[in-house]
Structure formats: C-alpha cells, structure tokens
Amino acid sequence: xxxxxxxxxRLLTPAQVGEMLQVxxxxxxxxxxxxxxxxxxxxSPAQWRVTPDSVExxxxxxxxxxxxxxxxxxxxxxxxxELWGRGAVRRPD
Numbered sequence: 001x002x003x004x005x006x007x008x009x010r011l012l013t014p015a016q017v018g019e020m021l022q023v024x025x026x027x028x029x030x031x032x033x034x035x036x037x038x039x040x041x042x043x044s045p046a047q048w049r050v051t052p053d054s055v056e057x058x059x060x061x062x063x064x065x066x067x068x069x070x071x072x073x074x075x076x077x078x079x080x081x082e083l084w085g086r087g088a089v090r091r092p093d
Contacts, residue, residue, distance in 0.1 A: 011053065013047075013048075013049065014028040014032075017050045017055055031058070036053065037050050037051075041048045
C-alpha cells in the first residue's frame, strides 16, 4: 500500500482523523454514522477506516458553512441603505 499521505487509496483510522480535526474518536465515528464522513469497516475483527477525500470534503463543507454564517451575521449588522450602497451608514467600523 502506498505511503504517500495524499494518496486517495490510503485509508485513515478514526484516531488519525480525530487528530486532524481536533475531535475525539467517538465524534469521528458519529460523523461516519451520520454520513458526514465516508467510512467503512475493514479487516477481522472489523475496524473503521475513513477515506481522505471525505475528510477534505467535510472540511470544505465546514468552511463554506462558516463563510455563509459570517455573511449572514454581517448582513444582519448592516442597515439596508448600507447594503444597497445608498444612504447613511449606521455603524461605521
């Protein structure tokens, strides 16, 4: 099996994913069971493994969600004239 970390054929243990995401192994397994990470059970006895691509996609989804929340909060703090580019700015930064 290739040793290069970016190789898509390489599977990660829940502990490795947890270290990458700064969460516990239980939280990683919950993400797999919820379908937010792509994982499979391999070996005998069966142990969970997670695909690196699903971790990357999960991080992309989290970044996009954070971006949208920030835009929403920014729009809630702005006045309509400020958003439209007309009128006085209520709270200049």
